[in-house]
């Protein structure tokens with residue numbers, strides 16, 4: 001299956017080809033930890049969580065890094081307001097972040113680096129930029145990136161340097177040479193967090209940390225860099241400038257940006273008081289309802305959040321849940337044999353649903369169409385269920401087909417969309433933040449499994465059932481379950 005993605009860098013839909021398949025390296029910009037996570041964070045987290053699950057389903061081995069910005073002006077301001085140390089504020093909101101993300105079922109990244117754990121590496125990176133002539137230190141103890149030295153500046157956001165200069169000016173008190181130059185290192189004011197550096201006591205600017213994390217935890221060129229649309233300029237533009245100035249190689253092959261969330265038609269802002277926090281959502285609704293709302297809109301489109309939309313998403317969630325639960329009730333009904341003259345038509349419907357689901361996701365990750373294909377299947381299943389409840393009996397063929405459809409619903413919507421999962425237990429914060437996490441399970445190569453399934457089929461045809469059973473048993477030990485269906489053998493991971 002070919003996966004096509006819209007690449008912000010080229011402005012086009014492109015075939016996704018990783019640099020070193022089956023490995024896929026992804027980096028997304030994480031949160032600045034000074035306040036509660038809101039629905040805008042939730043959307044970006046859900047989009048990339050599902051995208052990662054989809055890539056893994058396709059057989060890729062995904063290495064995923066997402067950072068925490070734990071030193072920043074906003075954190076320092078908050079700390080001053082509360083008369084607390086900035087680290088206490090950062091730790092508090094990292095803890096809240098983990099609570100929220102566990103409730104909404106976001107898997108942790110393989111590495112979740114914090115700025116304050118990487119100060120020596122960030123200083124080293126800035127020094128290299130100065131040595132190569134792309135950055136300069138000022139007598140005041142600040143370091144800036146010199147935008148005019150990087151000829152490709154503006155290539156991601158499609159802006160020209162001339163146009164940008166026309167709209168920019170050096171603010172009074174700023175010591176940079178060009179208004180577009182951005183800070184790599186900031187001198188700390190009295191009472192602010194500060195680290196020793198060759199330029200005096202200071203702290204890193206925001207744009208350098210992500211480059212440092214990518215280089216350290218993923219390498220010089222990654223496959224996908226993701227984030228919200230609002231990060232394209234200047235943050236991602238500045239990341240490209242620093243990384244490519246140093247390596248002279250592409251920083252990320254694909255840039256994937258999710259659309260923003262607005263609330264009741266307006267931008268979320270403190271002054272409007274229309275922030276919707278994740279906690280507010282999941283204390284009112286099952287976490288799957290938010291997932292359904294997010295996935296029912298294409299990731300690149302804006303998402304206008306209304307509470308009524310949550311009510312609609314809740315109805316979708318209840319329909320899915322009901323279809324799953326009704327299977328148990330159907331099994332209690334009286335059964336009879338039906339003469340169909342072939343397999344039950346629901347099998348064909350399931351096959352079409354699965355094809356529609358994967359086709360939609362492989363064309364720029366159209367989760368809304370993928371979800372719609374399963375909702376059509378559920379409508380079809382409901383017809384069968386309604387008839388059975390009315391007749392107070394069900395044919396054994398229909399029951400079997402319903403069970404087959406339920407397996408498809410459960411497997412696909414759980415494994416790829418992350419729906420129908422139980423809420424994970426909360427985990428202690430510090431360990432998770434500082435520890436490098438290995439992939440949840442070693443990804444067994446998809447091609448190899450298909451080959452074994454084929455060999456098993458050949459063995460069965462030759463009536464070598466001991467060999468066939470052995471293959472099934474050994475795969476089961478590795479967490480791969482085989483299911484023989486009228487359309488051949490299917491497999492899934494448990």
Ligand SMILES: [Zn+2]
Pocket residue numbers: 028029030210235239
């Ligand atoms: Zn970033």
